[in-house]
Amino acid sequence: MTLIRPENPQQARLVRLLRDDGPRSRVELGDILGLSRSTLTTELERLVARGLVETAGLAASRGGRRSSLLRLAGGVRFAGVVIGADRITAAITDGELNVLAETGEPADVRGGPESVIGRAVDLVEKLRAELGIAELTGVGVALPGPVDGDTSIAPAVLPGWQRFPVRDAFATELGCPALVDNDANVLALGEHHAGIGRTFDDFLYLKLGTAIGCGLVLGGTLYRGATSSAGDIAHLPLGEDGPACVCGEVGCLEAYAGDAGLVRAALAAARSGRSPALATRLTAAGTLTVPDVAAAATAGDPAAQALVRDAARRLGQVLVGLISFFNPSIVVIGGAPEGVGHILLSEIRGVVYRRSAPLATGTMPVVLSDLADRAGLVGAARLASEHVFATD
């Protein structure tokens, strides 16, 4: 594979700026980065010669001669892969991380890494063929569990993923640099690139769903912690007792507010007669899902609404501590079940604003992500670009 990476820190700053801000004139690039005219000319020539940057027409006139715009070259193409608990999605982006094509299919992560990675690679290869791309610049992969550098450190519920060399597998199969990280971190990167997190340097991303997790952006970059496990809040104990969790403990946040916890509480509400709406759905389908709970709540079923509010209150309790401790500029919540985001949000806000330190929350917004699936795909491409567009 051909590795096209910047040769020095100036080139790295140039390509990152073009990635984040789009096409720019020479004058703008020089001004923003504080580079001298001669350095700028030299480094841009090198980047053009190496196929990373290209010209893109003329800039709007600022008086005098119109200068030409520069942008990341058409040969720069990233792949983003999101491996969820029961679905794989993949996308290919340009250098600015705009999604050019995306696809996805159901897949059970418990099938093990060889099978799941093989199918993810097939999805990327299919997109690559459709778009007629000869070579990928890099691939980023989000995994539904803890990741330590090159390998997946899976929780006990994911047999076979424990210390599997996921990064090597993707790099070898796709013939380009590969990066892996856990899904909460990747989603936070996506929010930082393309969502409301774009305008904040310090924010907390809370991911709901099968697994609950946090991504922390600090000073504009992802904070991973001493052993890459920052944000692993799924198994925080909320008390001495509580529902059983997949991890073997009881009373974990995820056991209350994760998808499985919500479904268990919904089954209880259906069987006890507290929720006629859920009981009807249970009788019809033989089981209940999170979308069932969301649909019943949206349709006005008080018991289903109470389930959502209860999960939100547990999330709020944990957020109060994290916000006091970390004092973010904003909290972004992703993965809320379709239709009940506003119920979740109002309950979470209630708990947070009632009990957080006023200095930390006085002006701090708590919002729902509006990127949906795109956050993960863009974040995965961004993960790859962070590596490729660096010199170390």
Place this chain on the structure above:
Amino acid sequence: MTLIRPENPQQARLVRLLRDDGPRSRVELGDILGLSRSTLTTELERLVARGLVETAGLAASRGGRRSSLLRLAGGVRFAGVVIGADRITAAITDGELNVLAETGEPADVRGGPESVIGRAVDLVEKLRAELGIAELTGVGVALPGPVDGDTSIAPAVLPGWQRFPVRDAFATELGCPALVDNDANVLALGEHHAGIGRTFDDFLYLKLGTAIGCGLVLGGTLYRGATSSAGDIAHLPLGEDGPACVCGEVGCLEAYAGDAGLVRAALAAARSGRSPALATRLTAAGTLTVPDVAAAATAGDPAAQALVRDAARRLGQVLVGLISFFNPSIVVIGGAPEGVGHILLSEIRGVVYRRSAPLATGTMPVVLSDLADRAGLVGAARLASEHVFATD
């Protein structure tokens, strides 16, 4: 006042290295900072001419001509002031932040900023006269409450401190640059400079005592959060009910594990007859203090030991969340009552290791600070030096 600060980033890196590592030869300075011989010579000459750096004899021979050592000049003198709930301490340090002299006296912070700052200034002036120092390079001040940049944003329990311009007051009175921060942040800086935190880039400092707080060092620098309130964990709610807190809420961490909470629980134990040792002390003195609880626990009184363990368990519960979220390299605990540090520590460790994510805590030490009062004084001097030894 004469401001002696570095003129450019190279000079700033040189003086910070000499502050943190002590005297160094030219060769070592060039190697460590990656500076060319000519840049190094130019910048060191400027620093010597401006009175920030001086020569300090010859380095040990490395073969060939012995090179001369350089160190921060004798004219570089910082003051550190720690304003506690009931005591002011002050110190003067050299450029490497070694304490040259220190002093302290009882003072009730509720006396208000004018009176307390006046007495703190007097303490510093006394030390300055004793040491024959003409001019201070900078002063750092730790306050027992939240601080936002230049002013003190005090909790309701500190009348008069609300938005008082503490920084300006010290700068004007002492005729040198002044910096202020809350005590937990200053203590964390002290641990980072002179304690076990010296060898860690990401650590969590937990401050016990009248007020409970956290200081976060991230990537070698203090993390203050979006509105300078990162680490304000005192009023985290541990449940829906619990003892009343000074803040007006109930069940705050501080209401359980702060000094006032411990004393309230001790009074209850003495009056109920559960603790004969505390009852005897109460009868003798008419009241109880944290040292009374510590002495009774150290002497083997089971009820007093249980009080300490109960406070520790509450602290541990909060730490579990913070550790999962932040994934620090180490947790340092300061301000533990004399004699009961080991009881506190073993209970906190028990809770943390039992319920934290294994990835975050597998190798993470939880230790007691061994700097005692020095952490605050050195941290305050360090705070001042961070500002003076920078170019922005």
